[in-house]
Amino acid sequence: MVASTGHNTGSSIEVGRIEARLDCEVEVEVVPGLFDPGSTALLRHLRGAQRLLVVADADRAGPLRAYLDRQVWRGRLDRYIEVDIATLDRLSPLAAVERIAEEAAAAGLGRRDAFLSYCGPVMSDYVAITAALFRRHTRAVRLVTGPSGTVSPCPRTALPDAGLTVRHREVRVVVPGTAPGGTSQRGVIEQSYRVELAPSIFTDPADPLRAWLPEGARVLAVVDAFSPEVVADVRRYFHRHSVVPVVSSAHAKTLSQVGELLTTARRLGLGPDDRIVAVGGGTLLDLVGTMALLYQGETPYVRVPTTLVGLIDAGVGLKVGVDVNQRRNLLGGYQPPLACLCDTTFLRTLPPAEIRCGIAEAIKIAMVADGPLLDLLEERHDDLFQRPDGPVAEEIVRRSIAAMMRQLAGNPYEKELRRLPDFGHEFGHLLETASGYALRHGEAVSIGMALAGHLGVQTGRLPAAAYEQMMGMLLRVGLPVYSPLCRPEQLWRWLGGAISAHKGGLPHLVVPTGIGQGGFIDSMTELNPDLLRRACADLARRRPAVAP
Incomplete structure (x- = not known):
């Protein structure tokens, strides 16, 4: 929840407060005949994951590989990839985590997929830590050998030599054994924070x-x-x-x-x-x-x-x-x-290009969550350039923060992958990196908003007049709405690949449905490359473009 805004705390003014609750769970199950052809215990712990990244010791990989091959053949898994454990042994802990993440991303793993380890405790820890961090949380399943009594559920994995520890939202530990059994540990972490002017x-x-x-x-x-x-x-x-x-x-x-x-x-x-x-x-x-x-x-x-x-x-x-x-x-x-x-006095140190990037973020949250904020931006955005620590600039900042916190309050840990504050960021993040960061973050988000908004108009979600109001605002501020990187075929691949992988297998593309209201395009079947071709052609005519 967000506390009431505008509360004065001495020299500061509280804009909002978020109370966040994180549920952690680790479950241990002993499963006889885990790799038997008819056993579904491992699939149950994978919880519907279609793609797996597997790290296994050479002397343990055979039965696991045979089992997974059967599941792929039966259509229960899309595919799995194995990481060469010998290459990880030579790396530092953080470098090993990074390498595992690179392999998972290259294989197209998304948030609904899983990491599976069947190896020694240290390497298994590397895999569990990577899973906890990959796309900010991906399921981890650990297969372990030895007496089940030596396996205790713990919601944290620590690497003391690297000085780091990771808290898990969900881990499954599966023990191939002879007699069924199991245990679990659940915990709740309550966290809160304030945002103050x-x-x-x-x-x-x-x-x-x-x-x-x-x-x-x-x-x-x-x-x-x-x-x-x-x-x-x-x-x-x-x-x-x-x-x-x-x-x-x-x-x-x-x-x-x-x-x-x-x-x-x-x-x-x-x-x-x-x-x-x-x-x-x-x-x-x-x-x-x-x-x-x-x-x-x-x-x-x-x-x-x-x-x-x-x-x-x-x-x-x-x-x-x-x-x-x-x-x-x-x-x-x-x-x-x-x-x-x-502290808005820091804004005096910024060049105009960085102010524009911030205005892009303000337009983003205004379009999907606060219509009056867009009116204020249209009338007074020049104050952010001319008097960045003045009362109008502070009001724009306060309203933008409050709107953002209202959106975050009900879903702080993104258990729900449909998030209105992602507007413009789905394409924007990928354009930013594809440009080699020649595009600033706010510039890339501006182009992302122009693209997503155009798709919203074409699919009948966003009235054309509201779209033109947003586009006029972006162009008046001096933000780009197009880049030569906007190639329709590449945008289509991103939608079905990186964007969907990050959102659990579906694009959940944020589009405004009016000024101050937002919705989603949830399925690739609602889109096609022709829609993107029309969007790119229209935006190319509008310019200005930002290189490359």
């Missing part, structure tokens, strides 16, 4: 950040190196603590960069009574959030976004993630901060 965070004598830093806590502050002025303010504020500037770029949002931050946190010995503070744009917030998600010390963190995208989108939700081999946010999870403190 907090002016002049590092310079206000009222010090809105101090309330989130306990007396005596050690602090690791990670700051985007983009602005020397901001870095200097952070160093001055945390002069008794550790400050790590990070050169933030889309190419640096990797698991290896997270590993460096984990090493720093371990060296400092941070624990649950200490704090991590992330100061930067969306990329840095993702990096630090992923580190906080994985860090074995379970140290809470606070977000201080410094970009407009960060203020109204990246800083507000629970999602964190890193890219793998140019696949955006392939590994990640949900890690709410203690608080997200939004």
Whole structure:
């Protein structure tokens, strides 16, 4: 749920609050005759997964492979791929996780598919951790040998040598045995966080950040190196603590960069009574959030976004993630901060292009969730360029955050894969990476909105007048609505491939149904390449385009 907005907490104004409940479950079952041709026990634990990634020791793989081959032949599985365990043995823990994720993505595994391990405990841990992070959660099934009494259900997997731990939403442990049996463990993790408007965070004598830093806590502050002025303010504020500037770029949002931050946190010995503070744009917030998600010390963190995208989108939700081999946010999870403190004075440090990217995110949430916000943007968006820390800009930020939090509140962990805030992001993420990040995030989202909205008009969901109002707004701000990367055949492949895989096998493409209302195109049967050809041809005529 979201708390009432506009609550004053001293020098800050609370915009909203989310209470999130995460249910964890690990089940252990001992199954006689697990690999018998007629046994369906393993299929039951796979819960309808059609594609599997399998990691198995050579001396155990034979019976498992024969069983899976039979299931493919019978049509119960689409396919499975095996990862060469010898190549993983030579890698560090994080590198092994990354390699397994690359193999899974190349095989087209989606959120409704599964990882299956039948190997030693260390490699099995690597697989379980990858599954927990892959597309922010994919099912894991572990086959183990030995006495069932030695297998205890645990909702966490830890790699002490790497200093990381992962919490599982769902794991199945299957023990081939002689006598049936089993046990399970369930847990509930309650988490909440607040989003506040907090002016002049590092310079206000009222010090809105101090309330989130306990007396005596050690602090690791990670700051985007983009602005020397901001870095200097952070160093001055945390002069008794550790400050790590990070050169933030889309190419640096990797698991290896997270590993460096984990090493720093371990060296400092941070624990649950200490704090991590992330100061930067969306990329840095993702990096630090992923580190906080994985860090074995379970140290809470606070977000201080410094970009407009960060203020109204990246800083507000629970999602964190890193890219793998140019696949955006392939590994990640949900890690709410203690608080997200939004200070519009940081917007004075941004170039106009970054302001435009933030306005794209505001238009996105306005189109599907808050019609009056779109009216405000049409009338006063220039204030974000001319007076970025003025009262109108603050009102745009506040309304955008509140609309976003209303959408997140009922589905914080994305158990429901149909999400209105994904508008423009389905195509946008893929265009962004395909451009080699020459397209900024907000620019790619703008093109994604133009494409999805056009499909909405063609399928009779979105009135043409509402679409033209959105397009006029995007073009007036100076955002692109087309790129030469908009090739209809490639967009069609993305819809049936990466987009559907990330959404459980169906596209669930978000399209507005009016100003401030949204819906979904849920099936590929509702679309065809001709619709995309018409959309691309129309958008190419509208220009301006952004290279490439």
